[in-house]
Amino acid sequence: MTLPPATSIRAVLLDVDGTLVSAGQPIPGAASTLSRLRENGIQIRLLTNIDSRTPETVCRELGAAGIEVPVDAVFTPVVAALRFLEQHPAxxxxxxxxxxxxxxxxxxxxxxxxxxxxxxxxxxxxxxxxxxxxxxxxxxxxxxxxxxxxxxxxxxxxxxxxxxxxxxxxxxxxxxxxxxxFGKPSADFFEMALADLGCAAAEVLVVGDDPETDAAGARTVDAPCVLVRTGKFGSRGGAVGEGHPGVAAVIDSIADLPSLLGSGLGTPGL
Ligand SMILES: [Mg+2]
Incomplete structure (x- = not known):
């Protein structure tokens, strides 16, 4: 899968552990990348499989690490499961x-x-x-x-x-x-996030560190995926092989996303 032009990207679905933070510490450049995306009108959803804590706790922990997002931007299997159970109240x-x-x-x-x-x-x-x-x-x-x-x-x-x-x-x-x-890589989870954003799969970019959840999940809805080498993927050598056909690009870290998207993203501060 090829990387779409930045001008066609309306939202980025970002993994958290290994992509924005590592062992609770922010990955250098994560906060500035989020700022660049927002300045360019690109919506953000943190699509994470964190299944030990509530979205509110995840949001608070990210804020403490300098990564500020509204709680509604944190999309986890907890959110998906609660929605499912609310539809089956008995x-x-x-x-x-x-x-x-x-x-x-x-x-x-x-x-x-x-x-x-x-x-x-x-x-x-x-x-x-x-x-x-x-x-x-x-x-x-x-x-x-x-x-x-x-x-x-x-x-x-x-x-x-x-x-x-x-x-x-x-x-x-x-x-x-x-x-x-409920979580990544289930197609339901990605479709729920796309519906939340009001975007088609071709209008989003999935960014994560895990071929088995981030890249495989992106493939279930035909969305392009960028892998970063800062987490799980990098720890296993970081080679994209035939097992990862949906991967559009591999970058060293989330800090490299703005330059990967290139001229389609405006200059900082604009
Ligand atoms: Mg991860």
């Missing part, structure tokens, strides 16, 4: 979530009653076998499996770590179900 979930998200989903919590769904997110605070087995039993009783996202691993500050998808796969394998996924 249905209840068995929750495998962080404490912060369990509180956010409290209105949809099955507690001791019948569960229509098992909702799986970041499992670092979930516990162990007993909690996973309880969720498995709900599935065997007829609950359907929902996954906030299906990432296999993530780049923790001290090394690669198990991500939500590993636990989703465990429950899929045991129950024989296939989960409905």
């Amino acid at each position: 249905e209840r979930c068995h929750l495998l979530l962080s404490a912060e998200l369990a509180a956010r989903f409290a209105a949809h919590d099955a507690e001791a009653g019948r569960a229509d769904y098992v909702l799986v997110g970041d499992c670092r605070e979930v516990g162990g076998y007993v909690q996973l087995d309880a969720a498995f039993r709900r599935l065997m009783e007829g609950a359907r499996l929902l996954a906030l996202q299906r990432g296999r691993w993530w780049q923790a500050p001290d090394g690669p770590s198990l991500d939500t998808g590993a636990f989703v796969a465990l429950l899929e394998h045991a129950s024989g179900q296939t989960a409905r996924g």
